[in-house]
Amino acid sequence: MKVFQGKNLLLLLAVLLLTAVLAGCSNSSEAMEDKQETTDLSPDEILNSAFKEEFPLQYESYLKNMDSPSEHTSKFITEIEPNLPILFHNYGFMLEYNKTRGHTYAVEDVINVARINDNSIGSCMTCKSTAVPQLLDDMGDEYWGASFKEDIVPRTVAYGEGGELEELGEYGHLSIGCSDCHDPVTMDLRITRPSFTNAMDRMGVDVSEASKNDMRTYVCAQCHVEYYFGADNGKVTFPWDNGLKPEDMFEYYEDQAKDQDFDYDWISSISGAPMLKAQHPEFELWSYGTHGEAGVSCSDCHMPYERTDGKKKISSHHWGSPMETVEQSCRSCHGDKSEAELVNRVENIQEAHLEAMHETQDHSVKSHYYVNRMITAGAPEDKIEEAQYYVRKGQWFWDIIAAENSDGFHNPQGGMDAMRTSSDASNQAIQIAIAELTKLEVDLEELEREIEKVVADVHNEEDPFKKHEHAVNEYFPNVLELD
Ligand code: HEC
Ligand code: HEC
Ligand code: HEC
Ligand code: HEC
Known part of the structure; x- marks a missing residue:
């Protein structure tokens, strides 16, 4: 064909x-x-x-x-993708997935x-x-x-x-x-x-x-x-x-x-x-x-x-x-091949896949919060837009793989390649942010601590329908509600 x-x-x-x-x-x-x-x-x-x-x-x-x-299994649980209520913030997928x-x-x-x-x-x-x-x-x-x-x-x-x-x-x-x-x-x-x-x-x-x-x-x-x-x-x-x-x-x-x-x-x-x-x-x-x-x-x-x-x-x-x-x-x-060998091959593929997925989603989370800080610290508009492009690109390249339902089995290499592109793009957004935030003398260690805190707050909320409420706070405000 x-x-x-x-x-x-x-x-x-x-x-x-x-x-x-x-x-x-x-x-x-x-x-x-x-x-x-x-x-x-x-x-x-x-x-x-x-x-x-x-x-x-x-x-x-x-x-x-x-x-x-x-009973439905929410994707927001620790073993699956606990960062989704952050990553889909302001979209229906933060409510239920x-x-x-x-x-x-x-x-x-x-x-x-x-x-x-x-x-x-x-x-x-x-x-x-x-x-x-x-x-x-x-x-x-x-x-x-x-x-x-x-x-x-x-x-x-x-x-x-x-x-x-x-x-x-x-x-x-x-x-x-x-x-x-x-x-x-x-x-x-x-x-x-x-x-x-x-x-x-x-x-x-x-x-x-x-x-x-x-x-x-x-x-x-x-x-x-x-x-x-x-x-x-x-x-x-x-x-x-x-x-x-x-x-x-x-x-x-x-x-x-x-x-x-x-x-x-x-x-x-x-x-x-x-x-x-x-x-x-x-x-x-x-x-x-x-x-x-x-x-x-x-x-x-x-x-x-x-x-x-x-x-x-x-x-x-x-x-x-x-x-x-x-x-x-x-x-x-x-x-x-025996049944056990085949099961083992599939499990190995899926475990490696999920581990890489958690890592690349962590980079994506960070990129969102770094750009949030650029906005609240008053970084130049063109730099914010450049960083936002890489946030969008980074998220696309893990999401298209995470939304695929075989946990990597249908195409292990294709999944790994896309996740590498994702991490590179998210890191590019973070690098742009670091350069601007340094010029503005923002405390980057404090920023890192605040990211850890906000992520922990989302993970610790037990009600999947409420997790997204913890993804913005005083330090990381909803940027669409700023003047
Ligand atoms: C209609 C035939 C067919 C069926 C059904 C099939 N496979 Fe395959 N499989 C292949 C062919 C052809 C290849 C590529 C040549 C090779 O490596 O043997 C392959 C390759 C593989 C590989 C190596 C892939 C890689 O990228 O290294 C694994 C693992 C595998 N199959 C597992 C499975 C599992 C698990 C199932 C059942 C869920 C399955 N296959 C069902 C034909 C099949
Ligand atoms: C998502 C697609 C899909 C749906 C929905 C579906 N089928 Fe099929 N069906 C297939 C496929 C694919 C085959 C295999 C056809 C082939 O290889 O020629 C098949 C084969 C068949 C055959 C041929 C005999 C066999 O078992 O291979 C019959 C009869 C059949 N389906 C009846 C039904 C009936 C009745 C329903 C609803 C209750 C249904 N199908 C729903 C995809 C579907
Ligand atoms: C008309 C659209 C449609 C077609 C055609 C279709 N699917 Fe699906 N499939 C869905 C949707 C939607 C779901 C999720 C349903 C839900 O979660 O309520 C799904 C779920 C599944 C699942 C997960 C089931 C589970 O228990 O979690 C598998 C596996 C699957 N489809 C395989 C197939 C295969 C293989 C074919 C072709 C033979 C096929 N589907 C054709 C729409 C479709
Ligand atoms: C070589 C065998 C093979 C082929 C070909 C294959 N799949 Fe799968 N698929 C699997 C395996 C293995 C899993 C993982 C199941 C698991 O994790 O328990 C899976 C998982 C899925 C799931 C998620 C199932 C669930 O329970 O959530 C869907 C949906 C699905 N496949 C659809 C498709 C569709 C559509 C195609 C064709 C475009 C396809 N698959 C081709 C082997 C195959």
Whole structure:
């Protein structure tokens, strides 16, 4: 496929051959044996429960997504990313930011998260509900910028009245499901989100020509990607015109996005910097990692074949951690390694990744507070703006990696490279600040002590919803509230 342009053709052929050999170790024909030519379903079917009768095994597997923990895990805890309420200050993500749950919970989770407010727009529903393609059909481009609470939620929920509501939870029946990935009549894999098709098109890839193996990734890449809301109508847009790496997307935000009047997602009230928020780029990181380059699809690991009633093989529709199914998800290809060896490799990658993440986020925190001090000490405007640029850049390069949900596994090297760029940029902001603060005779030791104090205050607050309140204080005021 064209995404990997510039690759030596011979190498690509070799990789394709290897993939074909590897794919041979899982028997797909068996799984497809009882697939019918066409179903009795309407081409517009969006209710998940409507697929139950014809596909009871896949439906039963899908229901296992309800097994997700009922309690959310906040990312603000010490073991994950305790500095986020500082780093996202003045933005919804300082209020509530949780680890993912199963697909069946997506609609109720987006409705209930504290980030949603009266200004939230239709675009927020885009990767959550099977109702979205129909809403887009009905509303056209009005969908994106419509009021989430007033226009979108009532319509999404109303679509599902009656039927088998209860067994999937209050809204779960219309949560991410069959019609998002399958044509209800032929059950072929399909793309239902135009933002993906458009972005691929701008990269010169025609998705309608995609191979079956590419589709096993593309169905996921409709949602598991970085995006932003276009400045004019709030439309979900993928920043891929320059490529899929963090540096390509950063360049896009500095260049093409600004040309279209998109300057930032929010302004930090600590550093006053115009900030970008990154979102879950699983597809992008995967695409230039070892497995992506070898053509191993998302579904190979996340939807391994499973035997349901002791004889029939189906693709698992329970999307979660492949480490729960190492035998089927990994040993199908890595049969030369034991389960313990594979688990150990993944754990080592993830531990090194998280350690580097904590370090680079510490630099980012410092950069925000150093610039805060530049502002309160009266440093020259142009120097403040220069430092703010590096704060923005530093944060982008860790956030795009932290928002990726595999803790480094999909692309360990890509993660490490971006985090190094992040630390360099944050340190550059700090160096600019030190030069100016020294001229202004600011006590830098006191500044360091105050940073330690404010960080400790945020960490020590036990209520995740209140942590952000401690991120500004008398020494580090909210700079947006200064005269
Ligand atoms: C996130 C995307 C996605 C969703 C949602 C989804 N599927 Fe699938 N489904 C796939 C993929 C990928 C395959 C593997 C296709 C292949 O390799 O040909 C698949 C395969 C299938 C197959 C072929 C047999 C098999 O098991 O491989 C059936 C039937 C099926 N799905 C039914 C369903 C039903 C019913 C639902 C809703 C309860 C559903 N799917 C939801 C992605 C999805
Ligand atoms: C229509 C959008 C959409 C599609 C298509 C989609 N996902 Fe997701 N996925 C989500 C959202 C949203 C969440 C988070 C749900 C939540 O936390 O409530 C999620 C969560 C997940 C999780 C975490 C589950 C957990 O228990 O924490 C995995 C793994 C995952 N998706 C894999 C996949 C794979 C693999 C595919 C393709 C076969 C895919 N997804 C297709 C939107 C999508
Ligand atoms: C080579 C196997 C492999 C491939 C290919 C792969 N993943 Fe993963 N994925 C993993 C592993 C391993 C984890 C980490 C699981 C853990 O920490 O327990 C993971 C984690 C995730 C998570 C977070 C799950 C959670 O429980 O929070 C999501 C979401 C996800 N992957 C989506 C994708 C998408 C989308 C693609 C394709 C673009 C993809 N993955 C390709 C192996 C794979
Ligand atoms: C469809 C085949 C396939 C599946 C499934 C698969 N891999 Fe791989 N894996 C590969 C290929 C191909 C490579 C690259 C060649 C090599 O090093 O063997 C690779 C490489 C690796 C590497 C070395 C990567 C590096 O950058 O050094 C690790 C570790 C790994 N896989 C772990 C896993 C784990 C864990 C799973 C399951 C979650 C998994 N793989 C699933 C095919 C697969």
